[in-house]
Amino acid sequence: xxxPIRTVSTERxxxxxxxxxxxxxxxxxxxxxxxxxxxxxxxxxxxxLHQSEDKDFWEAFGHYISDENGTVTVAKDESLGGTxxxxxxMGLLWSMRPVPGSRPGLRLRKMNILTPIVIHISxxxxxxxxxxxxxxxxxxxxTERWYVAPGVQRVNIRENGVRGTLFxxxxxxxxxxxxxxxxxxxxxxxxxxxLLASHGFASMALEYLAPEELRTADVDVSYFEKxxxxxxxxxxxxxxxxxxxxxxxxxxxxxxxxxxxKVIKPQCCVCISGSHVFPVDKSLFEVFEEMKKYMGRIYMNxxxxxxxxxxxxxxxxxxxxxxxxxxIKCPLLLVNAGDDQNWASVxxxxxxxxxxxxxxxxxNRHLLTVLTYPDxxxxxxxxxxxxxxxxxxxxxxxxxxxxxxxxxxxxxxxxAQEDSWEKILxxxxxxxxxxxxxxxxxxx
Amino acid sequence: xxxLYRSVSTQKRTCxxxxxxxxxxxxxxxxxxxxxxxxxxxxxxxxxLHQSDDKDFWEAFGHYVSDEHGSVTGFKDESLGGTxxxxxxMGLLWSMRPTSGSRHGIRxxxxxxxxxMEVCISVYSxxxxxxxxxxxxxxxxxSERxxIAPGVKRVNIREKNLRGTLFxxxxxxxxxxxxxxxxxxxxxxxxxxxILASHGFASMALEYLGPEDLRxxxxxxxxxxxxxQILNNHPMVKKDNLAVLGLSIxxxxxxxxxxxxKVIKPKCCVCISGSHLVPVNKxxxxxFEQLKNHADKLxxxxxxxxxxxxxxxxxxxxxxxxxxxxIKCPLLLVNGDDDQTFPAVxxxxxxxxxxxxxxNRHLLEILTYPGxxxxxxxxxxxxxxxxxxxxxxxxxxxxxxxxxxxxxxxxAQEDAWKKILxxxxxxxxxx
Numbered sequence: 109x110x111x112p113i114r115t116v117s118t119e120r121x122x123x124x125x126x127x128x129x130x131x132x133x134x135x136x137x138x139x140x141x142x143x144x145x146x147x148x149x150x151x152x153x154x155x156x157l158h159q160s161e162d163k164d165f166w167e168a169f170g171h172y173i174s175d176e177n178g179t180v181t182v183a184k185d186e187s188l189g190g191t192x193x194x195x196x197x198m199g200l201l202w203s204m205r206p207v208p209g210s211r212p213g214l215r216l217r218k219m220n221i222l223t224p225i226v227i228h229i230s231x232x233x234x235x236x237x238x239x240x241x242x243x244x245x246x247x248x249x250x251t252e253r254w255y256v257a258p259g260v261q262r263v264n265i266r267e268n269g270v271r272g273t274l275f276x277x278x279x280x281x282x283x284x285x286x287x288x289x290x291x292x293x294x295x296x297x298x299x300x301x302x303l304l305a306s307h308g309f310a311s312m313a314l315e316y317l318a319p320e321e322l323r324t325a326d327v328d329v330s331y332f333e334k335x336x337x338x339x340x341x342x343x344x345x346x347x348x349x350x351x352x353x354x355x356x357x358x359x360x361x362x363x364x365x366x367x368x369x370k371v372i373k374p375q376c377c378v379c380i381s382g383s384h385v386f387p388v389d390k391s392l393f394e395v396f397e398e399m400k401k402y403m404g405r406i407y408m409n410x411x412x413x414x415x416x417x418x419x420x421x422x423x424x425x426x427x428x429x430x431x432x433x434x435x436i437k438c439p440l441l442l443v444n445a446g447d448d449q450n451w452a453s454v455x456x457x458x459x460x461x462x463x464x465x466x467x468x469x470x471x472n473r474h475l476l477t478v479l480t481y482p483d484x485x486x487x488x489x490x491x492x493x494x495x496x497x498x499x500x501x502x503x504x505x506x507x508x509x510x511x512x513x514x515x516x517x518x519x520x521x522x523x524a525q526e527d528s529w530e531k532i533l534x535x536x537x538x539x540x541x542x543x544x545x546x547x548x549x550x551x552x
Numbered sequence: 553x554x555x556l557y558r559s560v561s562t563q564k565r566t567c568x569x570x571x572x573x574x575x576x577x578x579x580x581x582x583x584x585x586x587x588x589x590x591x592x593x594x595x596x597x598x599x600x601l602h603q604s605d606d607k608d609f610w611e612a613f614g615h616y617v618s619d620e621h622g623s624v625t626g627f628k629d630e631s632l633g634g635t636x637x638x639x640x641x642m643g644l645l646w647s648m649r650p651t652s653g654s655r656h657g658i659r660x661x662x663x664x665x666x667x668x669m670e671v672c673i674s675v676y677s678x679x680x681x682x683x684x685x686x687x688x689x690x691x692x693x694x695s696e697r698x699x700i701a702p703g704v705k706r707v708n709i710r711e712k713n714l715r716g717t718l719f720x721x722x723x724x725x726x727x728x729x730x731x732x733x734x735x736x737x738x739x740x741x742x743x744x745x746x747i748l749a750s751h752g753f754a755s756m757a758l759e760y761l762g763p764e765d766l767r768x769x770x771x772x773x774x775x776x777x778x779x780x781q782i783l784n785n786h787p788m789v790k791k792d793n794l795a796v797l798g799l800s801i802x803x804x805x806x807x808x809x810x811x812x813x814k815v816i817k818p819k820c821c822v823c824i825s826g827s828h829l830v831p832v833n834k835x836x837x838x839x840f841e842q843l844k845n846h847a848d849k850l851x852x853x854x855x856x857x858x859x860x861x862x863x864x865x866x867x868x869x870x871x872x873x874x875x876x877x878x879i880k881c882p883l884l885l886v887n888g889d890d891d892q893t894f895p896a897v898x899x900x901x902x903x904x905x906x907x908x909x910x911x912n913r914h915l916l917e918i919l920t921y922p923g924x925x926x927x928x929x930x931x932x933x934x935x936x937x938x939x940x941x942x943x944x945x946x947x948x949x950x951x952x953x954x955x956x957x958x959x960x961x962x963x964a965q966e967d968a969w970k971k972i973l974x975x976x977x978x979x980x981x982x983x
Contacts, residue, residue: 123981125752131701132576145981226702230723248723250703257575258670259694279674279692308569346567541567541589 124178126231126247134306135225135253135299136491136529138197143231143247146178153190153232154182155240156200158225160216166494168192168204171235189235192519200229201253201492202522208238213500213511216493221302222262224252253492255299257306262298270335271315271322273298274342275305281344283310284351284540287336287374291356291381292504294318300353303490307533309351309540312339316361317392317504324393324504332361332388333371348375349540353532355380356451356486360431364388367435376539377436378532380443381486383456384431385420396504403506413498413513417452423459430459434470441477441535443528445484449515454480479531481524485516491526494518568622570675570691578750579669579697579743580931580969582627582642587675587691590622597634597676598624599684600644601651605663609651610934612636612644615679624675633679636959644673645697645932646962652682657940657951660933665719665746666706668696697932699743701750706742713766714778715759717742718786719749725788728795728980729754731780731818735800736944738762744797747930751973753795753980756783760805761836761944768837776805777815792819793980797972799824800894800926808832811878820882820979822972825891825926827899828876828906829868842867844945857938857953860893876903877910884917884975886968888924892955896926919971921964925956931966934958 125144133139146152155169170187172180183197192199206214218225230245256262259278265271273296277283286309288301294317304311314335316327340347352374354362359382365372368389388395405418424430433440444453457478481488487496501512516524572585590596599613614631616624627641636643650658662669674689700706703722709715717740721727730753734741738761745755758779760771784794796818798806803826809816832839846866851859876883885903887896900918907913921928927936941952956964 130574130577130581132574132696132698134575224702228703228722244724248703250701250722252576252702254576257694258668258696259672259692278672278694280688541569 124231124246126229126249128229128249128251131249132224132252132254134257134303135255135493136303139251140197141182141200141229143172143174143180144178146174146180146246148174148176148178150174150178150233151235152180152246153234153236154180154187154200155230155232155236155245156204157228157230157240158204158216161219162214164210164214164216165207166204166216167207167240168200168202168494169237169240170196170199190237196519198492198522198526201227202494202525203518204494213498215496215499217297218255218299219297221255221299224254227251227253255302255306260302260305262302265312265338267338268334269326270331270338271296271318272312272335272338273301274310274312274339275301276310276344277305277308281310282346283308283344284349284375284536285309285339285342285345285347286311286351286353286536287332287339288313289316289352289354289358289361291354291358292317293501294504300490304353304536309536310339310342310345317357324396325391327393328391329365329369329389332365333369336365336369336372350374351376351378351536351540353378353380353536354382355488356382359383359453360386361388363431363433363436366438366440367431367433374438376439376441376535378441378443378535380488380528381445381448381451381453382442383420383451383453384433384459385423385429385456387429387431400506409513411498412511414501414503414510415513416450416503417448419451421452421455423452423455434472436475437472439475439477439535439539441532442479443488443532444478444480445486445488445516445521445524446480446482447484447515447517448486449513450486453486477535479528481520481528483517483520484524485521486514487516488521488524488528491529492522493525495521568675568690570673570693572673572693572695575693576668576696576698578701579699579747579933583695584641585626585644585673585693587616587618587624588622590618590624590690592618592620592622594618594622594677595679596624596690597678597680598626598631598644599674599676599689600648601672601674601684602648602660602669604660606658608654608658608660610648610660611651611684612646612648613681613684614640614643634681640959642932642962642966645671646934646965647958648934657938659936659939661741662699662743665699665742668698671695671697699746699750704746704749706746709756709782711778711782713763713770714775714782715740715763715766716756716779716782717745718754718756718783719745720754720788721749721752725754726790727752727754727788728793728819728976729756729783729786729789730976731783731794731796732757733760733796733798733802733805735798735802736761737941738944744930748797753976754783754786754789761801768840769835771837772835773809773813773832776809777813780809780816780818792817794818795820795822795976795980797822797824797976798826799928800826803827804830805832807874807876807879810881810883811874811876818881820884820975821879822884822886822975824886824928824968825888825894825896826885827864827894827896828874828903829864829895829899831871831874833871840945842871847945853953855938856951858941858943858950859953861891861895864895864899873902873906876906877912879907879912879915882915882917882975882979884919884972886919886921886928886972888921888926888928888956888961888964890923890955890957891926892953893926917975919968921960921968923957923960924964925961926954927956928961928964928968931969932962933965935961
């Protein structure tokens with residue numbers, strides 16, 4: 109829409125133009141960044157800056173050289189250095205890290221998702237790597253990233269002891285329902301559900317670990333069943349199109365429910381960075397007591413980061429110590445990270461597929477899809493959010509503050525988030541929107 | 553991936569998916585809507601609904617038939633009827649009109665530029681033309697249309713009795729600037745300045761008709777010169793890198809200022825639906841007195857809508873024309889040839905002749921849009937052929953005929969805006 113102006117000037121002030129399109133986007137949408145009106149072959153730094161809800165500053169930057177027209181096109185040109193390298197359209201987001209001098213062990217998470225993530229994107233002259241705040245940018249732009257689409261409704265769920273937040277897509281419905289479970293970090297984390305609602309799913313983020321509100325002794329199979337039913341019975345939810353999605357400990361819950369519950373019978377399940385060891389068939393209190401027995405397997409590396417993964421290794425051969433995945437009757441998507449330092453999810457997945465004999469017998473081996481991402485870490489989240497190799501964490505089993513090593517390298521982790529999210533959405537759509545199980549079948 | 557069975561369901565609900573991209577866009581950005589997962593060859597109606605800041609409801613709709621895959625693609629498929637026809641990706645916006653039962657003669661204008669315009673887009677089964685609120689849609693999406701880009705700042709300008717609003721682009725500046733003048737409807741109309749700031753211009757919307765503390769007697773050349781200086785001297789504005797943009801009477805003022813003022817010396821000007829037939833030598837009070845004297849030239853059509861255009865010709869016979877031969881900067885005129893309010897096209901032709909004689913014809917560019925009316929606004933806003941209007945000259949509320957037909961007017965708005973922005977960038981960005 110804007111005229112491409114060529115200003116060949118020998119002075120620095122050539123009014124460079126920075127465009128970020130779209131400048132209001134959903135968090136899982138790509139943006140196009142183009143810088144125009146630079147000098148030809150000019151060294152510039154593209155910089156992103158964000159202040160989190162916790163007031164910490166996060167930044168990323170890439171070093172570019174404009175072409176003979178004085179243009180930098182991030183989707184096509186290579187970053188020659190910075191927090192990311194190569195042709196990386198979204199590098200300015202996924203390679204973000206706390207600015208120097210920040211508190212250690214931070215993780216970037218949006219808790220109020222009714223407002224957008226605001227990111228300042230700037231172009232600086234030369235290849236800089238620090239002290240951005242002391243320089244005047246050549247051009248800057250502000251971009252918003254939203255977890256919720258317009259019209260998505262947020263509904264507090266406080267019913268029958270169950271605590272959660274339901275996000276409904278706009279319109280009359282009914283919609284497929286997704287029960288959304290996070291992991292051992294606890295609390296009520298809404299952003300993934302907000303995003304799922306923006307993709308047409310009625311998604312309920314469930315709070316099940318909340319030291320102030322819920323006693324772990326009270327959170328057992330019936331808690332999850334009640335939550336599932338609240339979602340299923342909601343007037344805007346299609347009761348025969350349900351899914352469960354879990355991350356980390358949430359995956360353990362999901363696998364357990366899908367295998368054993370007589371109430372929870374979803375059309376499909378997604379388990380991210382999870383494991384079928386330590387079945388959740390009793391109260392959380394009892395599960396954590398069980399896990400405490402294996403605390404000796406957890407150790408710290410030399411940076412004092414806790415490596416949790418071995419708690420389930422070796423994968424027990426005793427079936428009583430694992431979820432009997434042969435009983436799962438719905439399609440199951442496992443998303444695992446090759447460098448998961450928190451759960452040995454890859455080994456678990458292998459064991460799951462080595463139980464293919466059991467699944468074969470049960471006739472449901474075909475239900476399993478396993479995605480494994482080399483060099484990704486445990487926290488596989490919606491795309492373009494930064495990678496956290498390690499961050500502060502409260503270990504439920506012992507109620508201590510530690511630094512948990514999640515694992516992964518930034519670039520492959522970013523790839524894993526982007527690719528897995530697309531596949532998760534496709535999987536959910538396939539089984540909840542397009543499946544021919546629901547409509548009257550007719551041959552044309 | 554999907555089974556080869558086609559769901560020929562006897563129930564209406566096949567869970568169709570409606571996607572609108574981008575779901576949050578600037579008001580001058582296009583969007584694309586796609587409906588999928590319908591049965592093949594199904595008749596559907598795409599409907600848009602918006603509740604304005606004035607609480608009126610506006611709607612548009614198009615009748616489509618899904619293809620053999622059960623899809624409707626807004627930018628490829630044809631609407632077979634409704635408030636717009638043909639392959640019109642933005643028809644759901646520009647063909648909007650008040651819902652039945654609304655007040656007469658209303659105009660859709662955004663007052664709060666910091667909140668988006670929310671448009672509810674729905675898919676209904678069948679080809680329907682009314683009673684949408686009584687039906688359950690198959691799918692719904694809500695689109696936000698923003699006048700401001702993220703980071704745009706709004707600054708109140710209040711100096712003595714001068715009132716305006718300055719919108720600044722994000723970043724540290726300094727920016728090229730635009731003095732933004734609306735027409736005789738008066739008041740402080742901010743939305744065009746807001747969207748200009750979203751495109752990198754520091755834009756000041758100036759109020760010159762209407763505030764209680766500003767008398768028409770005091771609104772003379774010095775008022776506009778002061779406004780221009782305030783803008784030019786602003787620390788975030790690139791000095792002497794200004795344009796003046798006017799619509800209707802705003803264009804009349806612009807032509808006067810740029811021809812005669814020793815203070816107002818912009819790099820370029822844009823005059824939408826203007827006329828050089830009304831010299832403004834003294835205050836606006838005198839101008840409106842003069843216009844009042846010729847009120848007998850106002851015509852009324854059979855629908856009781858006022859046709860204003862002859863007034864200028866009458867005035868010009870009496871007082872002459874603005875001497876546009878004196879203009880020293882590039883000038884872009886944007887006109888609709890069905891303008892019933894000003895004789896904009898005739899004026900433009902006459903200006904071309906005058907400038908030819910004076911030797912500055914090369915500064916003039918004229919865009920004339922067939923079938924467009926007087927109110928050429930930023931794109932995708934609805935077309936108003938006639939709306940309620942308070943005539944300054946007589947203080948009467950009438951229905952003013954602006955002219956234009958909806959489809960060509962929509963085209964004019966879209967094309968003119970692109971060209972206006974390119975014109976401004978061409979003349980303002982060079983150091």
